[in-house]
Structure formats: C-alpha cells, structure tokens
Amino acid sequence: MDKRSKIALYIIGAVIVLMMIAEVTKPKAINWRDSYSAADKIPLGCYILFNELNTFSEGKVLTSERSIYEYLKDIDTTTSKSLVFINNYISLDSEESKAIMDFAEKGNTVFMSGNYFYGNVIDSLNVAIERQYTNLYKKASNHNFTSPSLQKNNRLFKDVIENSHFSSVDTLKTTVLGTVTTKNEDDVDETHPNYIKVNVGEKGGQFLLHTNPFAFTNYHLMADKEDYAATVLSYLPKQQIIWDNNYKSGRKVVTSPLRYILQNRALKWAFYISMFSLILFVVFRGKRTQRIIPVINKLENATVDFTKTIGELYYQHGDFKNIIEKKIQYFLEFVRRNYYLDTNQLNQNFIDKLAVKSSNSKEDSKALVDYLVFLKYKTNHTEQELIELNKKIEHFTKHT
Template sequence: MDKRSKIALYIIGAVIVFMMIAEVTKPKPLNWRDSYSASDKIPLGCYILFNELETFSAGEILTSERTIYEYLKRVDTTTPKSLVFINNYLSFDKEESLALMDFAEKGNTVFMSGNYFYGNAIDSLNIAVVRQYNNLYKKESDHKFTSPSLQKNNRLFKDVIENSHFSSIDTLNTTILGTVTTKDEDDFDETNPNFIKVNVGENGGQFILHTNPFAFTNYHLMADKADYAATVLSYLPKQQIIWDNNYKSGRKVITSPLRFILNNPALKWAFYISLFGLILFVIFRGKRTQRIIPVINKLENATVDFTRTIGELYYQHGDFSNIIEKKINYFLEFVRSHYYLDTNQLNQNFIEKLAVKSSNTKEDAKALVDYLVFLKSKTNHSEQELIELNKKIEHFTKHKL
C-alpha cells in the first residue's frame, strides 16, 4: 500500500472516530414516550411501581410476557390472584376477553388502569369511557376518593396527564371508588367517576378499573403522587399479584439495524463467519507486522532525593547554625508570602498580627518569635536547639509549610 493510500485511510478512520465520539457524547433528550414497562426508568415508565409492588402482594410477583389468553392457560388459579394491567390504552380480543371473565368469575381480581378500554370484556361490564382530547398533557384535574377516610390522599394532577372518566356504569354491580374533577369549556367544575369496582360472578371476583395510568409512572411517583397511587392499589385484595408486561406501549422490541440479518438464518451465519474471519485476519496480520515496542522507563523525580542528600550532608557535618539559619529564613518567607507581613522587625506589633492571621494564640506566636530572635542573636547553635526550633515551627504552622 503506497503512502497516499495510507494517508487516505487514516483520514477516513479519523472522520469515523470523530463521528462516533460526537454521537456518543452528545446529550440525549429526555424520553417522554408512553411506556408503562417495568424495566423503563424514563418518566412514563413503571420501574418504581414494579419494584414496590411486593408491598401489595401476598407472594412473589408473577410477570406475564405473553397474551393473557396464553398466560392464564398455564397459571395456577386454585388460589386467588390479582391481575394488574397499566397502560395508556387496553384492548382485548374475543379469546382474551373470555379468559379474563373466566379468571374473574373464579374469584380473582382484575385491575386495569388506562385512558381507554376496548374489547368484549369491557362491554360485558356495561361501562363506557370518555376521553378528553382537548388540552392533552396540560389540563389539570383533581382526583379524589369517595371514602371520607381517604381524603388526605386526594391529589391534583397539574401536568403530564390525559383525563378520562366513565360516562356510564352498571349501577347494580358497580361501586364508585373515586372521581376526577376538571374544568369544562365554561370554566365550571365537572366531576365524573374515574375509579370503580365491578363485582363479577358468585365467587367474589371483581374488576377494578381506573382511568389515570399516569399516576403510576415514575414521573408522578417521584413527585407527590405516591400516596394516591398506593391508595388506589390498596383496594386490591391481599393476594399474589400477576404483573402484565405484554400489553405495554413500551414493550421491548429489537430495533437494531442488524435485526433483519440476525432474523434470517442464512444471513446470520454469513455475518458470523465474516466477523470471525475478520478477527482471525486482524490477529494473524497484526502478529506478522507488529514491531517490538521499546520499554520507556518512567521519569524519576529526583527532587526529594536531592533535598534529603543535602539535608543529611549538613546534619552529618554538624553545621546546625547553617540549618537553623535556613529554617528561620524559610519560615519568614512563608510568613511574607502567606500572611503578607513585614518580617524586618519582629516586635510586639508583628507578634499580634501573626497570631491573628495564622489563627494561633498570641502566646504561641510570642513564644515562637522570641525563640527566633534568641537563635538569631547567637553565632553557634546546638543540635537540641535545632530540634526545638523544628518542633515550634511545625506546631505553629500545623504542617502548612
């Protein structure tokens, strides 16, 4: 490969690397997609709720990852259970609706929270839902419980909310558990049921329906709506909960560009063989052309060793006066550079200023300065005086030197 080709490859590689870095490092916008999935930590996911759901369950949380018709054929219904659906809309075909009704008639509980409901199961309960399509995500609504003892858990939803309510119910079998109040076009309060319980069969089965799934999302649970959501779920009987993770707007789907290749057996094996061959080429080609990289030793910092050697030299020669002189000069330089004090006259005024600026007592400052003056007045010094000077300076500066 000639020099021009190598330069072109380097440039192309640099551009690709730069684009990858720019893509990885750019800030990601906040994802406001409706999800309600147990694994999503985005604002409209249900990660927090799912991890706190054991509080309301009589056993381990079961998770359904398939249609409810398929799941209920395999689950044990000999003991009562609660089936929990939370999504922006919930739709069930004929087989799924029959499975739900049969499940409830055996004495189980079906909890649904959604802005809208579709299917034969809902039709058989004789209820209808109205969804407000104006001012989505903006029109605030006041959610209240009908029980007087639960009024403290009422909440006003000011944002991230789509308002729905039940426009008709079967009064013989239905109990209203909560209401929603919004402003109509004339700015008058309009109150409608949005949280109901419908009795089914002769074995104590029930449908508990709620029209505000946003209340269970991470966004509102992280705010001040956790008590409201907990109160809604407290109407579930204390029995094992089945969490639906299939009827979700945020259900996990593979979106990789390689999805088509990996789903086709022939293309998948061709991709794997090509990738394996490329790895072998890089390994063996690298071994043939790689040159020995020389070992470069780490640069040593000889400053500390030099200082130690000079200090030992002074000390071994017993030149204590020279060492004391240098320590005094170094300390005074420290005072000038850190405390901005004039060190020409070590008088009473200097002692007072030094004590204030160094956060030491006046007595400690005076003891140190007097000892410095005493040492400066002598021509010969002993080892003990050097040790004493060092102790006083270290005590005074508290190791700031």
C-alpha cells in the same frame, strides 16, 4: 501505500474518532414514548412500580409475557389472585375477554388502568369511557378519592396526563372509588368518576377499573404522586399479584438480529464503524489490486449470415413462392414458441387469442392471418406479395 493515501486514511480515522466522541458525550435525549413496561426506566415506563409491587402482593409477583388467554390456562386457580393491567389502552379479543371474565367469577380480582378499554369484557360490565378531548395532556386535573379518610392522598396532575372518565356505569354492581375534576371550556369544574369497582360472580370476584395509567409511571411516582398510586392499589386484596407485561405499548419486539443491534447504542455504533471500515477497505484495496479487464469481442452469429445468403439466393432466382412459404413457416413457428398457440387452424378463435397475447388489435391480427391464408392457398406468387407479407409481419411483431 503512497503518502496521499496515508494522509486520507489518517483524516478519515480522525473524523470517525471525533464522531464517536461527540456521540458518547452529547446529552441523551429523553424518551417520552408510552411504554408501561416493567423493564423501562424512561419517564413513561413502570420500572419503579413493578419493583414496589411486592408491598401489595402476597408472595412473589408473577409476570405474564404472553396472551392472557394462554397464561390463565396454566395458572394455579386454587388460591385467589389479582391480575394487573396498566397501559395507555387495553384491547382484548373475545377469547381473552372470556378468559378474564371466568378468572374474575372464580373469586379473583382484575385491575385495569388505561385511557381506553376495548373488548367484550368491558361491554359485559356495562361501563362506558369518555375521553375529554378539550383537556388533553398538560391540562391540570384533580384526582380524588371518594372515601373521606383518603382525601389526604388526592393529587393534582398538572402535566403528562390524559383525562378520561367513565360516562356510564351499572349502579347496581358498581362502586365509585375515585373521581377526576377538570375545567370545561367555560372554566367551570366538572367532576366524573375515574376509579370504580364492579362486582362479578357469586364468589366475591371484582373488577377495579381506573382511567389514569400515567399515575403509575416513573415520571409521576418521582414527582410526589406515589401516595396517590399506592392508595389506588391499596384496594387490591392482599393476595398474589399477576403483572401483565404483554399488553404494553413499550413491549420489546425483536424480529431480527439487525434490529436488535440497531436498538442497542453500543452495538449500533460498532455495526456502523464495521460497515464503514469494510467500505474503505474495498475502495482502497480494490484500486491497488484490480487488473485491467480485457475486451472480449462478441461472437459472430454464423446462422444469421447463412440465412441471409440463402435468402439472397432465392431472391436472385425469383423463387418468391419458396421464400413466402418459409416466411409463413417461420412466423407460425414464432407464434407457437412465444404465444403457445396451435397454428393448425387459422380460424377466428386463433385470431382472437393471437390478438390478446401479442398486444395487437384484432383488426391487425385478422388482416395478417387472412393474408397468410390467402398466400398459402395461392399457386403463384409475385415480388409485390412477398414485400407486402414482409411489411405485415414486421408491423405485427413490432407491437408485441
């Protein structure tokens, strides 16, 4: 390796080292994506809540990592349990809705906290949710409990909040446990229910529905909102809790090894450095070892030369009939080989198929086929007819 190549490699190596140092030492940007996953420590994850759920659970907290329809088929139903859903939206199909409704009717509790609820189970409870589009995100809202003894745990959410509430409920089966108060466009307070209990079945089953999932995130639990979240969960009966970790916006989905590598900071940089080093190796190593590629002349096509010689021989002897017959035979062979058409009958059906497959117009196809038929059944041929046939065939094949 010469001196210039060594200097270039040293410079590239120094740049890579500086890039790595800059990447490692720069402040990590805060990830504000919705997650609600038990494993995420980002602001909108539920790492803190999940690790504190033992306070509200009778026994070890169970975790569902798959469809709730599949999970509930295998769960022990001899003892009552509480099923907890927390996400920015909760969407359930018909099978999942039926499974959850059956679970609640057996005397179990289903807790759901989300800004949106979709599915048959919500329709069955006769509740409707409305999102307050004028009070999005950082608009302050008071979240209060209806019980006088719990007023000390009311909280004002100033930021990182979306305000939703129940616009209608079934008053015969529903108890309002909490409300949300926001100011409308005229700066007047509006209060709506945002935490309700709906009784189902004859065995004491219930749904606890809440419209502020942000209250359970790491961000608010570390910002003096832990008492509010604990009070909401205090309505859960003292029984074993099932934590849903499948219906989450931040659910980890790894579909390929490369995606897993790129999601991990250390592995990502190791991958980039390896690829860059491999490129450098190929570039510098290739320049030193690659040999001159010899020029290989194109093989001569003796068949073409032979055909030209035979054609000139026929032409010199004035045997136009023989030449025309062979050109017609060659053209029909060309049609059979390229368009897979039967050339025994050159009728209108053949013309239509030929026009479609060759991308020529029906008029041009008909003119050529009619001329072929005319020449095939003619006894004597002239040079002018040979020239005209050649022009028509060339014009036809030029558009294929």
